[in-house]
Amino acid sequence: MGGAVVDEGPTGVKAPDGGWGWAVLFGCFVITGFSYAFPKAVSVFFKELIQEFGIGYSDTAWISSILLAMLYGTGPLCSVCVNRFGCRPVMLVGGLFASLGMVAASFCRSIIQVYLTTGVITGLGLALNFQPSLIMLNRYFSKRRPMANGLAAAGSPVFLCALSPLGQLLQDRYGWRGGFLILGGLLLNCCVCAALMRPLVVTAQPGSGPPRPSRRLLDLSVFRDRGFVLYAVAASVMVLGLFVPPVFVVSYAKDLGVPDTKAAFLLTILGFIDIFARPAAGFVAGLGKVRPYSVYLFSFSMFFNGLADLAGSTAGDYGGLVVFCIFFGISYGMVGALQFEVLMAIVGTHKFSSAIGLVLLMEAVAVLVGPPSGGRSPKSHSLRWRPRRRRSSTSLLQTRGWTCGRWSIS
Numbered sequence: 001m002g003g004a005v006v007d008e009g010p011t012g013v014k015a016p017d018g019g020w021g022w023a024v025l026f027g028c029f030v031i032t033g034f035s036y037a038f039p040k041a042v043s044v045f046f047k048e049l050i051q052e053f054g055i056g057y058s059d060t061a062w063i064s065s066i067l068l069a070m071l072y073g074t075g076p077l078c079s080v081c082v083n084r085f086g087c088r089p090v091m092l093v094g095g096l097f098a099s100l101g102m103v104a105a106s107f108c109r110s111i112i113q114v115y116l117t118t119g120v121i122t123g124l125g126l127a128l129n130f131q132p133s134l135i136m137l138n139r140y141f142s143k144r145r146p147m148a149n150g151l152a153a154a155g156s157p158v159f160l161c162a163l164s165p166l167g168q169l170l171q172d173r174y175g176w177r178g179g180f181l182i183l184g185g186l187l188l189n190c191c192v193c194a195a196l197m198r199p200l201v202v203t204a205q206p207g208s209g210p211p212r213p214s215r216r217l218l219d220l221s222v223f224r225d226r227g228f229v230l231y232a233v234a235a236s237v238m239v240l241g242l243f244v245p246p247v248f249v250v251s252y253a254k255d256l257g258v259p260d261t262k263a264a265f266l267l268t269i270l271g272f273i274d275i276f277a278r279p280a281a282g283f284v285a286g287l288g289k290v291r292p293y294s295v296y297l298f299s300f301s302m303f304f305n306g307l308a309d310l311a312g313s314t315a316g317d318y319g320g321l322v323v324f325c326i327f328f329g330i331s332y333g334m335v336g337a338l339q340f341e342v343l344m345a346i347v348g349t350h351k352f353s354s355a356i357g358l359v360l361l362m363e364a365v366a367v368l369v370g371p372p373s374g375g376r377s378p379k380s381h382s383l384r385w386r387p388r389r390r391r392s393s394t395s396l397l398q399t400r401g402w403t404c405g406r407w408s409i410s
Contacts, residue, residue, distance in 0.1 A: 164250075
């Protein structure tokens with residue numbers, strides 16, 4: 001049968017909603033796990049990095065921030081690369097970059113070198129995997145898209161549950177250098193996932209030529225959509241504090257005198273709750289009577305996340321931190337499962353590759369500033385944790401109001 005390979009969401013191609021899409025879903029699950037869990041999991045190495053280089057908490061926090069900033073800030077670049085070369089080649093190159101950055105970091109002699117290797121190179125590699133995998137997932141699923149997004153988003157907590165204890169184990173046995181080297185090898189699995197991203201094929205019709213790809217590598221017309229603009233602004237403010245708790249909760253627990261293993265287990269608790277929250281939120285959002293109102297469910301999830309973050313600022317012992325991680329994990333999972341489903345509902349399939357890149361770019365500044373500002377304060381953990389957490393909660397609550405306002409007036 002004659003066919004033309006299409007890698008830009010062509011018209012006339014019905015989403016399979018299954019078949020090879022399940023393999024694509026698995027690949028997206030793994031990529032999402034590495035992309036979101038990795039910046040949080042490396043926080044278990046912060047204490048040893050502080051001792052190695054004689055730096056402070058805010059200095060080590062730049063590692064996670066640069067990782068996330070590269071993941072978000074290179075969004076338009078990823079959009080252009082995907083529209084020009086296709087998802088699979090971009091992801092293969094990204095997998096090599098992600099691995100190379102961690103391997104090179106294991107030989108670093110200064111924190112600046114760690115920023116450049118772990119932060120910039122690995123961050124770029126993860127970005128070149130994350131965005132194309134989401135684009136492919138949303139091309140393969142339509143009716144089952146909310147559920148598929150929820151299942152793929154569950155990769156983040158699953159990998160967080162695994163990578164956090166693994167990182168602690170590697171640090172105890174091999175030190176941070178050996179741990180970084182082994183994690184670099186694990187990231188080569190991104191290349192395996194890239195091989196699963198098979199482009200959709202359009203059956204050639206008699207008398208018709210091959211489909212002509214769009215010449216627009218980055219579609220800026222999405223800014224004419226009021227819903228997209230408000231979504232992007234609200235999401236940017238939201239992420240200012242969204243990643244602060246997972247980055248600092250382990251270090252904060254250690255300052256309270258909690259043993260290292262128990263402190264790292266807090267991320268496992270958060271991730272375990274998150275595992276069930278994301279698929280559940282995706283399943284609920286995909287119900288026939290709920291899907292038209294998924295944007296309201298997304299607004300509620302962000303509001304709930306802000307309340308959990310605000311209440312968590314009162315935690316002063318290990319038990320309080322466990323309770324906080326449970327409620328934060330529920331709300332965090334709901335946000336993670338619904339954010340891209342709502343974006344797709346706003347802009348549609350054909351503009352999604354450009355829209356997601358532009359949204360991630362707008363969120364990059366907040367992601368870069370959030371964690372370091374949360375760790376910049378006196379040595380007293382009560383001063384370092386609570387005021388910054390309240391500030392993050394305020395930003396999150398403001399975002400909830402903006403998002404709710406957008407859907408109420410549309």
